[in-house]
Amino acid sequence: MTHHEKRTMVGMSELQAVFWDMDGTLVDTEPYWIESQHELVEAHGGTWSDEKAHLLVGQALDFSAKILQESGVRMGTEEIITHLIGEVIAKCSAEIPWRPGARELLSDLHAQGVRNALVTMSWKPLAEAIVSALPDGQMEFIVSGDMVSAGKPDPEAYNLAFDTMSQDHRERTGEDLVRERCVAIEDSVPGTAAAAASGMVTLAVPHYTPLPENGQCHLLQTLQGLGTEDLTQLLSKTPAGAAV
Incomplete structure (x- = not known):
């Protein structure tokens, strides 16, 4: 050679x-996402579970928004995404895990x-x-x-x-x-x-x-x-x- x-x-x-x-x-950040999803669904009178949340891990956010809408969240897709991102950013500002x-x-x-x-x-x-x-x-x-x-x-x-x-x-x-x-x-x-x-x-x-x-x-x-x-x-x- x-x-x-x-x-x-x-x-x-x-x-x-x-x-x-x-x-x-x-x-x-997954716990931050899950917590924010729970809060959002419950605020709209629906029910959410960790099992449902884990199905969204790694998925595109518009897919996640669709599942949240099916669980009772009465918001548009972009509105849901913007809300969740804001919640996670706020949690990360306190501590990045x-x-x-x-x-x-x-x-x-x-x-x-x-x-x-x-x-x-x-x-x-x-x-x-x-x-x-x-x-x-x-x-x-x-x-x-x-x-x-x-x-x-x-x-x-x-x-x-x-x-x-x-x-x-x-x-x-x-x-x-x-x-x-x-x-x-x-x-x-x-x-x-x-x-x-x-x-x-x-x-x-x-x-x-x-x-x-x-x-x-x-x-x-x-x-x-x-x-x-x-x-x-x-x-x-x-x-x-x-x-x-």
């Missing part, structure tokens, strides 16, 4: 970028020159509130649910994020961004389906809902203790349950 071939193989194994889900992955290991991993990735972006079905005001609490530059940009026409499990949000970073990456470095050298981190069934469908290496860290070992993603129980090297190793590993 020539020196050039060795360098090429090493380069293709290097992690270029990480695309982060937000709710349940970077931050544990970071997921274990998330900030430490993000910090290490940034220090090692790995680029990071946020891909969330929450709308931009909440995503900006979370990103503004991080050190400058760690999370380069946001793709939020109000920026796409189809929510997760559709891969549109991840494709948009990849295309956005890809263009900038080429201008900065002269090299292409490669989907197989990018990792998406998710916690839900819709999220992992969207990330896997985008062609990125997908890391699933389940939180509120169990995730199957279906060959679409690498399954870990926590981000705690993980660093850049751990995510880099995923690029050459086959997910559990994958057909070989």
